[in-house]
Amino acid sequence: MIALARKTLLHEWRRFLPAVLAVAFSGVLLLMQAALVFGIFGATxxxxxxxxxxxxxxxxxxxxxxxxxxxxxxxxxxxxxxxxxxxxxxxxxxxxxxxxxxxxxxxxxxxxxxxxxxxxxxxxxxxxxxxxxxxxxxxxxxxxxxxxxxxxxxxxxxxxxxxxxxxxxxxxxxxxxxxxxxxxxxxxxxxxxxxxxxxxxxxxxxxxxxxxxxxxxxxxxxxxxxxxxxxxxxxxxxxxxxxxxxxFQTGAGLGVIFLAVVVFIVGAIITSQTLMGAIAGSVREYATLHALGVGLGSLRRVVLEQAAWIGVSGLIAGGLLSLGLMALAKFEEVPVAMNLPAWIACAWVVMAIALVSGIAAVRVLRRADPALLLR
Amino acid sequence: MSTLIANDLRMGYTSGKLRAEVLRGLSLTVDAGQLTLIAGPSGCGKSTLLSILSGLQRPDKGSVMALSEDLWRSNRRSLDHFRLRHTGFVFQGFNLFPALTALEQVMLPLGYMGVGDRAARERARVALDEVGLTPRAHLLPAELSGGEKQRVAIARALVKHPQLLFADEPTSALDAANGQIVIDTLRRIAHEHGTTVLCVSHDPRLVTHADRVLEMEDGVIWNDRRAEPKSENAS
Structure with a gap:
């Protein structure tokens, strides 16, 4: 099976880069606010x-x-x-x-x-x-x-x-x-x-x-x-x-969750828009595949796989950036602290941002109507 | 043997308050092992006819029997399945994935048909060889000429071993030499593989190479010409 999703992602990385960055920065925001909250409340x-x-x-x-x-x-x-x-x-x-x-x-x-x-x-x-x-x-x-x-x-x-x-x-x-x-x-x-x-x-x-x-x-x-x-x-x-x-006594926990929701929405909107643009750019190729009998379900999987790869790349980029920022914050005596469950939770949210964006972007495939290629 | 039988096809489009009838009760049969050309001025309904005959667009009325299957009585899923198993398409725009090499473009549909990687690679090589592109198999679309891209697109259609091959203006984006190669290839596919090749074009170069020419105007076929049997090398 030709790895269409991955090869397209690598070949047209400029087109997908904004999505990767959106996911990465969402991850950084989530991790940093968690690190700050843990750092500040770690004092207790x-x-x-x-x-x-x-x-x-x-x-x-x-x-x-x-x-x-x-x-x-x-x-x-x-x-x-x-x-x-x-x-x-x-x-x-x-x-x-x-x-x-x-x-x-x-x-x-x-x-x-x-x-x-x-x-x-x-x-x-x-x-x-x-x-x-x-x-x-x-x-x-x-x-x-x-x-x-x-x-x-x-x-x-x-x-x-x-x-x-x-x-x-x-x-x-x-x-x-x-x-x-x-x-x-x-x-x-x-x-x-x-x-x-x-x-x-x-x-x-x-x-x-x-x-x-x-x-x-x-x-x-x-x-x-x-x-x-x-x-x-x-x-x-x-x-x-x-x-x-x-x-939870001070409401900071709720604040964290609230901000996480905001980051999720903003990240998912930017990522899905970028993905939609990328898919729209290849819609004639998708339509051709559909004409050749490849079902919409299989085409959707290509888009979702791309979203998953964007999530993984964004996760790695965001994680490395966060590690750097954590080191800088510690050097400047900013109270930051992190633990494994929080890293894992942030990683899940980041992957969810990417996958929700993928699900939203799948709609563009409806434009992949092969009959359009015949006009 | 007739592999495509259309009966009383009607199709119209509404644009604002205007209703345009594109197909007006059109019937035809298309035979296997021939390059059949539907020719006519733009707007005569030939592309619409092709999309209905190939299972891409549902007609307002009428039926299509393709390989003894009543296409427009099937649901969407079985139509997809029918196209996957039995049809190949060549479009005016080559519609190749920019990220894939010629070989990968041709292998791609086979993956969805459940053909294993090794077998797919072998079949793709044979298909590319058939369109004379073996030396270019490792190149991306950006590195291929227009004619080469269209030959990759033909190989991608051919590799499925389809019984029905549909081509929409396959030569209109090509120069004379490349157009000639594409026409010859399509005709050879019909004759050697017994494939039903149905081609829509207003390119006059094609008319002399087709085994049969259906001339269309205003939603009906007004002329049906069959070429004299001639030898393969006579073109």
Whole structure:
């Protein structure tokens, strides 16, 4: 069988190029908006993604870190008793009010109480051992470098959190939060800063690293099988919960879907118009084939095959362009992040754009009436 | 043997308030193994007649028996099937796919007939050889002359081994030499393969080469001339 669709596409690539570009740019738009949304909302899971804990245990049904509740010490015991767990560490989260120097007003801050030992799990990828050591000083805190101006206090300066005096002992990079400022302190400091005072934080978790070869999903399942008043998640699962909660809580998720629909429609219109033009240009040849007895169904398949090839080419071009843009965005510290399911979803939408365009363009074949060739 | 029998064909077109009768109760029979020419001035209805006889356009009234099959009682799908199995077409415009080589143009219809690649290639080579284009088989239409393109189009029609071959003004876009080659080829196909070759043209060069000339005017055939039997090389 002669590969008419593919050979025509290659030979008349100039004619089909606009369609490929339309598909490619649709793909880029879809991927980039997804990457931006994941990048921005990924900040809601920064506690999880910047830590090397593999299993998180918290209040049952917790959708995002700040929405948890304190849990009892029996969760700690359950983790310690699990054969897959290597080490367990508590993590406290306190929503608090920041008062800087006069004239800067109040700010909402999120205080993370973390273990200060050098191999502490929380924020392991953004805090060095020496920074952790600095936090052992009571009421010492570390903030993101980018948040200093917002807080109105330089390193070494003092401010009030929930009425207690704290001192900024250092800065880190990569702990920015969404909708507030992350402040890192020791577990003791965080508990002191809690409005309840004394023993309780607003939210408490236990996190664990695992022994070599232990499967986080299995450990979480074992903990959950006997859990009462607490629940366990693998780190990626807990991070996903946080991101998707915020995406849909804020309407950003709907925004993504809405824009995806707009991109789909625009992409499909441009692609189908280009395809129609290309088919109209070959309509006499198609009519000849039809005269020779090739059914309209077979001719439609040629058009749909062309659409599919346009989709594949656009997908490859758009994917490469997106990879380049992602690298550029990361270089410029634009918050972008991507995951495989999102890549796959975008790829499906791009192929759908191409195929819907093909289906729309098939109509032009009605003009391939062989009787027209005889006039 | 008559392979095409048309009976009382009527066809008209409406343009605005005007109704033009193109075929007015036309009947004819066409025999196998001959080059039959329908000649006449433009607008006399000869192309319409060809499209009705070949199963491309439905008449207002009348019937066509093609290879003992009542064409216009069939549905669209079986008409497509009939054309795929039994007919070849050569048009005034060559209508070749720009992306395909001469060999691929000729192989193309065979793929849709379910002929395997290897057999299709072999049949296409034979067909191209028959129109004298073997040395040009690897070229794209843009690299072929007008006459060569029309010979590729003939090979594309021929490769199906059709019993009916329809040609619409096959020489009008060609110079004298190429026109002559095309006429000779069509006639040879009729005589050697026993194909029914029905050709529509106002090209006077064709008239002297046809085995039979049907002269048409105002939607009717007013003259039916059969050539004296002559030897193949007499032209």
């Amino acid at each position: 899971a920064v506690y999880i993604t910047a830590s090397d804990a593999r299993v998180w245990v918290g209040y049952p049904g917790t959708q995002s870190i700040e929405l948890g509740r304190p849990i009892g010490p029996q969760a700690h015991t359950a983790l310690l008793m699990d054969p897959g767990v290597a080490r367990v560490e508590p993590f406290a989260w306190v929503g608090a009010d920041w008062r800087g120097p006069p004239g800067t007003g109040g700010l909402s801050v999120f205080v993370s109480g973390i273990a200060t030992r050098p191999d502490g799990m929380i924020f392991s990828s953004v805090l060095s051992a020496s920074q952790r050591a600095l936090l052992q000083e009571p009421f010492a805190v570390i903030v993101d470098r980018a948040d200093l101006s917002k807080l109105g206090v330089p390193v070494g300066g003092q401010a009030l959190i929930n009425g207690d005096l704290v001192r900024i002992v250092g800065t880190a990079s990569g702990i920015r939060a969404l909708g507030g400022v992350n402040v890192v302190a020791s577990l003791d400091t965080a508990r002191q800063l809690s409005i309840d005072g004394g023993d309780g934080a607003d939210v408490a978790y236990y996190v664990a690293t695992l022994k070599p070869g232990a499967d986080p999903a299995r450990v979480a399942a074992r903990i959950n099988a006997r859990a009462r008043g607490y629940a366990a998640w693998t780190a990626p699962a807990f991070a996903r919960r946080a991101v998707s909660y915020w995406m």
